[in-house]
Amino acid sequence: MNSFFISGIAFLLVFFQNFSDLRNQYEYASKSKKNTEKFYEVLQKANGDSPVLMAYRGAAILLKSRFATNKEERKEQFILGVKTVEQAVSKDENNVEIRLVRLSIQEHTPKFLKYKSNIEEDKKIILEGFNKQNTVLKEYIHRYMAQSKVFTDSEKSKLK
Template sequence: MKLIATFLLSITLLVCQEIPNARQHYIDASKSQKNTDEFYSLMENYNKDNKVLLAYKGASIALKARYTKQIKQKKSFFIEGVKLLEDALKNDPNNLEIRLIRLSIQENTPKILNYKNNIDEDKRLLLSSFYKQNQSLKEYIKNYILQSTGFTDKEKKSILN
């Protein structure tokens, strides 16, 4: 019994270390192709069950599309990444981190890709559930909201109180 508890604790600690690492790589990926490639390399072989990490994997694939030259491959990467992200969200619909990932992609996706349908829904959930999250996730969400042009000044002030 102790062996099982130790094993489960080890897995939990590993996932807890992986998520902050994925968060930072995701933030950095928006800054350059090199960072996007590093994020993609970090996430491409992830095949476990953690829905947040699967959402980051989807985001890494979708971001890879930004720097792909061929239109067909660009579309393929984007669709594959979004599908993985949406599947993660379908399995954990109230997860604010997954909602934030989707929102950040939808806010920064060209209109022609027609992937902007959930912006208001995700914003609403992020703002209404913000104070129920752990400190680390609140800080991450706050940093995104404050730099986003998709949130009003009033919405930004609501998370600073």
């Protein structure tokens, strides 16, 4: 039984390290086509069907859609990315990280695509659930909030 416990701890450490790596890659994915492609490839190869992983997969598809060469392909990828992110949200509605992924997408999506309707809802869940998150995720949220325009200075200062 002791080896089972140790194996479980080792699995969790690898699992959380992978999410930490995904978060870092997601932060840099939007900075270039090369970074987007790398992020997309990592997520295509990733095993697992956790809602958080699903949210990042959707984000990767959405980021990749920006670089599609024809309009129809761009539209199809955008729709698939949105669908994937929304499935992740529906599987774990109160997950702060999933809500942060969706908020980050909606904040930076052009208005004409009409994918901005959940920003306030996501922001509320992020703010309410912030203190329950681990330190690494809190730091990730802080980094996002620092550059975000949807969080007020008052909201940012409350989460320090």
